[in-house]
Amino acid sequence: LxxxxxxxxxxxxxxxxxxxxxxxxxxxxxxxxxxxxxxxxxTSRNPVWKHADRSIKPDVFSNAEAVDFLKGRTGLENQEEALDLALALECFPLALEQAASYINETRLSYLEYLKLFKEY
Incomplete structure (x- = not known):
């Protein structure tokens, strides 16, 4: 290939x-x-690339922004679980959006999603 x-x-x-x-x-x-x-x-989580021409670090949400985003997208209110999930996803907006979409589709709680995330 x-x-x-x-x-x-x-x-x-x-x-x-x-x-x-x-x-x-x-x-x-x-x-x-x-x-x-x-x-x-x-794209990489590796902060050190020897052969990179240019590197761009993506913006992430603050903890509060990430929690507000999750709560707004899912309608779930558990602040502590939302924060745990946001931290596990490193407050990356795309990861949070994917998680929120999956939670909405499957009707999981933040905790249930977090267990799946850690398992896989």
Whole structure:
């Protein structure tokens, strides 16, 4: 797959390749095209990348903002459980949105969702 992908991208003028939650450069190196006019976006929780051209740290909610967001999106009021979940998700807005959507769909409590999150 990686040689096919690289050949395909190297022969095109414009492309974008996204690696989501890559642990290290070594994990993705084989999939990187050697030439071409494209762009590569790498998301990672690894704060130290040796081969990064530019690094952007995403904004996160404050604890209070995260709790308010969860309560507003789910209609659930348990402040302590909402805070526990927000902290487990590191107050990342996208993670909170995904959790809230899942909670709404399945009608779980914050605590039940948190147990699933920790299990998987």
């Amino acid at each position: 990686n040689s096919d992908l690289c050949c395909c991208l190297e022969g095109r003028d414009k492309w974008i390749l996204v690696f989501d939650d890559a642990s290290s450069y070594e994990d993705i190196r084989a999939y990187l095209p050697r030439k071409g006019a494209g762009h590569i976006i790498i």
